Amino acid sequence: MYHKFIKPFPKDFLWGASTSAYQVEGAWNEDGKGPSVIDMAKHPEGTSDFKVASDHYHRYKEDIALFAEMGLKAYRFSIAWTRIYPNGTGEINQKGIDFYNNLINELLSHNIEPVVTMYHFDLPYALQQKGGWESRQTIDAFENYARTLFTCFGDRVKYWLTINEQNMMIMHGPAIGIIDPDKENPKKELYQQNHHMLLAQAKSINLCHEMCKNAKIGPAPNICSIYPASSKPEDVMAAYNFSAIRNWLYLDAVVYGCYNGTAWSYMEEKGCTPSIQEGDMKILESAKPDFIAFNYYTTATVAQSKGEDSDKNHTGDQQLAFGEAGVYRGASNQYLEKTQFGWEIDPTGLRNTLRELSDRYRLPLLVTENGLGAYDKLEEGETINDDYRIEFLKKHIEQARLAITDGVNLMGYCPWSAIDLVSTHQGISKRYGFIYVNRDEFDLKDLRRIKKKSFYWYKNVIKSNGDKL
Numbered sequence: 001m002y003h004k005f006i007k008p009f010p011k012d013f014l015w016g017a018s019t020s021a022y023q024v025e026g027a028w029n030e031d032g033k034g035p036s037v038i039d040m041a042k043h044p045e046g047t048s049d050f051k052v053a054s055d056h057y058h059r060y061k062e063d064i065a066l067f068a069e070m071g072l073k074a075y076r077f078s079i080a081w082t083r084i085y086p087n088g089t090g091e092i093n094q095k096g097i098d099f100y101n102n103l104i105n106e107l108l109s110h111n112i113e114p115v116v117t118m119y120h121f122d123l124p125y126a127l128q129q130k131g132g133w134e135s136r137q138t139i140d141a142f143e144n145y146a147r148t149l150f151t152c153f154g155d156r157v158k159y160w161l162t163i164n165e166q167n168m169m170i171m172h173g174p175a176i177g178i179i180d181p182d183k184e185n186p187k188k189e190l191y192q193q194n195h196h197m198l199l200a201q202a203k204s205i206n207l208c209h210e211m212c213k214n215a216k217i218g219p220a221p222n223i224c225s226i227y228p229a230s231s232k233p234e235d236v237m238a239a240y241n242f243s244a245i246r247n248w249l250y251l252d253a254v255v256y257g258c259y260n261g262t263a264w265s266y267m268e269e270k271g272c273t274p275s276i277q278e279g280d281m282k283i284l285e286s287a288k289p290d291f292i293a294f295n296y297y298t299t300a301t302v303a304q305s306k307g308e309d310s311d312k313n314h315t316g317d318q319q320l321a322f323g324e325a326g327v328y329r330g331a332s333n334q335y336l337e338k339t340q341f342g343w344e345i346d347p348t349g350l351r352n353t354l355r356e357l358s359d360r361y362r363l364p365l366l367v368t369e370n371g372l373g374a375y376d377k378l379e380e381g382e383t384i385n386d387d388y389r390i391e392f393l394k395k396h397i398e399q400a401r402l403a404i405t406d407g408v409n410l411m412g413y414c415p416w417s418a419i420d421l422v423s424t425h426q427g428i429s430k431r432y433g434f435i436y437v438n439r440d441e442f443d444l445k446d447l448r449r450i451k452k453k454s455f456y457w458y459k460n461v462i463k464s465n466g467d468k469l
Contacts, residue, residue: 009466014412016074020120023421027057031095034086036122041177047427068110071462078120088124120164133193146204154212161220188272195274202287216290234304238328257285295369299349347395354403371416384452
């Protein structure tokens with residue numbers, strides 16, 4: 001759709017950037033913090049772990065000063081459950097509370113709005129040993145954790161995100177470390193975990209509305225438009241299948257309080273429907289999110305699957321299975337360029353995704369991740385010329401503005417990432433940040449912060465409220 005007049009970004013638009021606790025903080029076992037499933041997971045050979053990461057735990061004041069210099073209106077970060085409850089439940093770790101109190105206060109002193117993710121992949125390992133998300137006890141543990149967060153930080157945090165990329169945890173559970181791939185029926189156990197996460201999320205939404213009258217809360221899945229590989233009706237059906245399984249299963253449950261019909265039919269066919277206890281659906285129906293936050297990196301293209309095992313493809317550098325016999329087959333999109341790590345680049349897909357979400361759910365939207373991972377190079381004169389990142393973000397911001405013109409209620413844009421951090425699967429070498437952290441995979445060097453070219457570019461974008469790209 002072409003427009004004669006392009007609407008501006010709203011005056012109160014949340015221009016921000018994002019990180020997660022385990023990828024940026026470091027200090028993995030300091031000040032009473034317990035281990036998470038991420039801490040205990042095996043890391044791909046040749047990549048760094050998360051023990052030091054970007055050392056944000058010790059350098060948060062320096063980092064926030066840089067965020068303020070860049071002009072950030074919002075900073076989306078996650079709280080490490082194991083800093084608050086080292087074992088997932090039990091006694092509160094006051095030093096963890098103190099750290100996040102200090103972090104939040106520091107942000108507010110620079111007029112940066114905290115956007116807090118309650119759970120970003122890092123389940124307490126002590127809970128995983130007791131069954132993790134397969135156990136209904138983890139629902140209670142999460143509700144207790146949420147109550148503590150709202151009690152301690154709810155007077156200052158206006159925006160809460162429940163669970164980061166729940167759909168990615170379920171679709172790629174072994175890669176995140178929440179399930180053993182050698183289990184007898186890992187798919188069934190994953191969808192049982194999903195049901196328990198949905199209940200925990202619903203309870204936390206209700207709790208937030210009860211305890212934090214001025215706050216808003218929503219889910220934070222990874223959502224993208226799904227394209228059929230051709231206009232062949234069977235390819236269109238495959239795209240519909242994958243959209244339901246990848247996207248709508250999670251959002252229909254949180255927004256409408258019910259399971260998506262196509263996704264449920266898929267689970268029945270695969271023998272992985274979750275056990276639902278009396279009262280569960282009432283809990284889901286009772287929770288009403290205020291907005292939808294979502295992470296967007298690229299779209300997906302699929303074709304008809306006739307049931308062959310060879311239907312499985314892979315997604316970029318992560319080498320995660322993409323395709324399922326008899327349901328859909330992953331396909332490449334000939335119209336899209338790719339990143340250095342094999343991810344397809346689709347700015348228009350962001351506009352498509354925003355419109356789909358807006359039309360389907362009629363809620364305000366917040367982009368909480370969008371970015372380009374690359375092998376950034378520190379050049380002579382302490383410069384990082386990441387023009388490729390500027391070009392990537394520029395095109396996506398242009399499409400976000402077009403989506404607003406289309407009628408989408410977009411609250412803000414928080415690309416990944418505010419500062420270089422350790423990528424979940426590729427270590428520190430895959431950089432996303434506006435700020436360079438001077439370290440290599442296994443050589444920590446001095447962890448010095450250096451502003452990239454994109455830092456200055458994004459500063460001007462924010463200053464002009466998106467007019468100057």
